[in-house]
Structures are given as C-alpha cells and as structure tokens.
Amino acid sequence: xxxxxxxxxxxxxxxxxxxxxxxxxxxxxxxxxxxxxxxxxxxxxxxxxxxxxxxxxxxxxxxxxxxxxxxxxxxxxxxxxxxxxxxxxxxxxxxxxxxxxxxxxxxxxxxxxxxxxxxxxxxxxxxxxxxxxxxxxxxxxxxxxxxxxxxxxxxxxxxxxxxxxxxxxxxxxxxxxxxxxxxxxxxxxxxxxxxxxxxxxxxxxxxxxxxxxxxxxxxxxxxxxxxxxxxxxxxxxxxxxxxxxxxxxxxxxxxxxxxxxxxxxxxxxxxxxxxxxxxxxxxxxxx
Numbered sequence: 001x002x003x004x005x006x007x008x009x010x011x012x013x014x015x016x017x018x019x020x021x022x023x024x025x026x027x028x029x030x031x032x033x034x035x036x037x038x039x040x041x042x043x044x045x046x047x048x049x050x051x052x053x054x055x056x057x058x059x060x061x062x063x064x065x066x067x068x069x070x071x072x073x074x075x076x077x078x079x080x081x082x083x084x085x086x087x088x089x090x091x092x093x094x095x096x097x098x099x100x101x102x103x104x105x106x107x108x109x110x111x112x113x114x115x116x117x118x119x120x121x122x123x124x125x126x127x128x129x130x131x132x133x134x135x136x137x138x139x140x141x142x143x144x145x146x147x148x149x150x151x152x153x154x155x156x157x158x159x160x161x162x163x164x165x166x167x168x169x170x171x172x173x174x175x176x177x178x179x180x181x182x183x184x185x186x187x188x189x190x191x192x193x194x195x196x197x198x199x200x201x202x203x204x205x206x207x208x209x210x211x212x213x214x215x216x217x218x219x220x221x222x223x224x225x226x227x228x229x230x231x232x233x234x235x236x237x238x239x240x241x242x243x244x245x246x247x248x249x250x251x252x253x254x255x256x257x258x259x260x261x262x263x264x265x266x267x268x269x270x271x272x273x274x275x276x277x278x279x280x281x282x283x284x285x286x287x
Contacts, residue, residue, distance in 0.1 A: 012024060018087050020070040022084065024044075032057075033056065076205040078209060106125035127270050136216040137212065173274065222257075230250075
C-alpha cells in the first residue's frame with residue numbers, strides 16, 4: 001500500500017472522562033469509525049501514516065499522561081487506561097467501532113472491549129502488552145530507565161537530529177519518525193523551549209507497573225466477543241527483566257486465549273506501526 005499525504009486531522013478537542021480531560025484527534029471519512037490508542041511514551045499522532053492509508057472516519061486518543069491529555073501524578077496503574085477507553089466510548093455513544101491499539105494501547109482496548117462490548121465490532125491489537133501469565137507478580141518493577149530520558153528540548157528539529165540514526169528510530173518509516181518528533185513536545189511552562197508530552201516520571205511509572213497482578217487481564221480476554229486480529233512481532237522477550245524495548249511483549253500463545261482471534265506474525269520489531277504503517281493499514285481495511 002503506497003504512502004499518501006498526511007491526513008487532515010483536526011484537534012485536539014477535549015472530552016471529560018473519569019475526572020480527566022483527554023485529548024481527542026479526528027478526521028472525517030467513511031464508516032465504520034476506527035478508534036486508535038497508542039503505546040506508552042507516545043501520542044495519538046504517531047498513527048498519522050496509518051490513518052493516511054485508510055478511508056475511514058477516525059478518532060485517536062492521547063492517553064492519560066500523554067500528549068495533550070491530563071497528567072495526574074504517578075503511580076500509573078494499567079487498568080486505568082482500559083477503563084478510560086471504556087468510559088470514552090460510553091460517553092461518545094459509539095457502536096460498531098473498529099478499535100486499533102498498539103502496545104499499551106492494545107492492552108487498554110482489550111479491557112475496554114470486555115467492559116463495553118456493544119461499542120466495538122472488531123479489534124486490531126498490534127503487539128499488545130499482554131504478557132505471558134508467568135510474568136505477572138504482586139510487586140512493581142525496579143525504577144525504569146525511562147525516568148532518565150532527556151525531558152527538555154529546543155525544538156522538534158533538535159529531537160529529530162539527535163535520534164535519526166539511533167535505535168529504534170533508524171528503522172522507522174521516515175514520515176512516522178517525523179510525526180513522532182513533531183508531536184512529542186509541548187511548550188515548557190517554565191523557561192524556554194519544550195518538554196516531553198509524556199513526562200519521564202509518567203512513562204517510568206507505567207513500565208514499572210506493567211507486570212503487577214492488576215495488569216493481568218487474562219480473565220477479561222474470554223469476554224471479548226468480537227473478531228480480533230492480533231499482529232505480533234516474532235521477536236520475543238528473552239526474560240522478565242529484559243531491557244530490549246524493541247522485543248515483543250506479547251505472550252506467544254495470546255491468540256489461543258482470545259475466542260475469535262486471527263494472528264499475523266511480522267518481521268518487524270515491537271514498533272510495528274512505526275516500521276510498517278502500510279501493513280497495519282492493510283489489516284484494518286482487510287476487515
């Protein structure tokens with residue numbers, strides 16, 4: 001599927017969800033509506049190049065703590081993201097939506113579909129952070145290295161120049177990399193320049209809580225009544241303490257845990273939409 005011009009996306013508009021203001025981006029198009037949810041540390045506009053390849057009406061959320069959405073103080077518990085998405089589709093009165101979520105966004109959509117089944121007609125889960133069962137435990141992980149990310153930047157151009165030849169960005173579709181940097185910063189409230197739209201302490205807290213028992217959603221998976229396409233990187237985690245952010249966190253047997261699931265294996269890393277937006281778009285339109 002050929003790359004297309006950047007879509008005309010409007011926003012952000014804001015919706016009050018569970019006491020938080022969540023930022024919403026939208027583009028007109030045909031039905032069904034496609035709802036996009038992003039990964040930890042990213043933002044809704046990382047989906048632009050997928051959206052450019054599909055004709056549907058689309059809505060993309062900045063999840064809590066990310067982008068233009070509200071940023072409550074840590075800790076960040078994983079169930080909150082899914083409950084936010086469920087509350088959002090309930091507030092909007094959605095029916096028959098196609099939900100597309102990457103990484104943490106895929107985990108959140110799975111929770112939302114179990115809570116608000118009438119809102120969804122189909123899910124596309126892109127390398128979701130639904131870990132093997134044995135990896136879940138009671139205690140949060142050690143402080144994550146994301147807490148040490150550089151937070152302040154002079155511009156998105158500076159960010160692009162610094163990251164363009166580094167892992168994992170050098171493998172990304174150039175247009176996706178541009179979009180990531182373009183929307184990853186917000187004007188600093190104090191001093192000059194810009195700061196990360198997902199603060200390092202927020203990103204760190206999310207990763208630190210990804211293996212706690214409350215993030216284990218296997219009981220919810222059996223309640224997903226709609227067809228699911230699971231796009232999974234074949235590059236798996238080597239251990240529970242692996243720091244390879246490009247490895248797939250998805251349980252290898254996840255497709256067998258979801259009642260109506262079709263699995264698609266990719267040769268990409270975990271960053272499937274960033275490396276191959278055309279593949280994701282093709283699976284969305286495949287129906």
